[in-house]
Amino acid sequence: MQLALKAAALLLALSCGAFAVQPPTLTGNWHLNVEKSKWGAMTKPLSVILKIEHNEPNLSYHGTVTYANEEERPFGFSGAFDGKPYPMSRSFGDGEIVMKRIDAYTIESSFRTPDGKYVESARTTLSRDGRTMTRALKLTSPEGKKNWTEIYEKR
Numbered sequence: 639m640q641l642a643l644k645a646a647a648l649l650l651a652l653s654c655g656a657f658a659v660q661p662p663t664l665t666g667n668w669h670l671n672v673e674k675s676k677w678g679a680m681t682k683p684l685s686v687i688l689k690i691e692h693n694e695p696n697l698s699y700h701g702t703v704t705y706a707n708e709e710e711r712p713f714g715f716s717g718a719f720d721g722k723p724y725p726m727s728r729s730f731g732d733g734e735i736v737m738k739r740i741d742a743y744t745i746e747s748s749f750r751t752p753d754g755k756y757v758e759s760a761r762t763t764l765s766r767d768g769r770t771m772t773r774a775l776k777l778t779s780p781e782g783k784k785n786w787t788e789i790y791e792k793r
Contacts, residue, residue, distance in 0.1 A: 661742045662768050664692040668701075668790040680786040681705060688790065695719040695739070719745055730756045730779065755780055768792065 670686035688701035700714035715735075717724035723734040726749060733751040740746055743766065749758040758777045765771070771790040776783065 661694055661739065662764060663694075664690045664697065664764065664771070666690060666792045668771060669793055671789045671791050674789040676787045678786045679784045686788075686790075697737070728756070728758070 666689075668688040668690060670683065670688075672682060672685065675682075684704045684706060686701060686703045688699055690697065690699040695718045696716075697718060698714070698716035700712065702710040702712050704710050711729075713727075715724075715726055717726075717735065717737060719737045719739040721736060721738045723736050726733060726735040728749060728751075731751045733749055733756065735747055735749040737745055737747040740761075743764045745762045747760045747762070749760075750756070756777070756779045758775060760773050760775045762771060762773045769792045771792070773788040773790070774785075775788065776785050
């Protein structure tokens with residue numbers, strides 16, 4: 639009987655721990671904080687507005703990006719944090735992206751064009767309060783390597 643009670647207590651403790659590490663939702667409206675972001679050699683946009691729908695592990699988003707002397711450009715994606723490739727279109731071409739969850743607050747992704755000329759990796763981290771999302775990006779292309787960091791705020 640003691641063993642059964644101990645086993646039940648252990649199972650309860652483990653299940654409570656599993657629920658404690660459930661990833662927070664990314665669902666909401668996100669706005670790029672252009673000034674807090676670090677652009678390196680990348681062209682700085684005027685604005686990025688992003689609407690995310692997140693139901694773990696599924697993710698879909700759509701938004702707009704605006705650069706100086708350009709009209710708004712729409713973009714979107716639908717996939718999952720499951721390590722499988724999903725089709726995606728980027729400004730430099732079509733390709734596939736693979737996303738995986740590192741922990742409850744961190745996601746890594748890798749995009750590649752079929753010819754391998756463009757490879758973009760990103761590490762996205764959500765703040766503990768769920769209000770700030772930081773994306774550290776690296777792009778390797780025929781033009782060389784570029785690194786930048788985007789800071790988004792939930793509104």
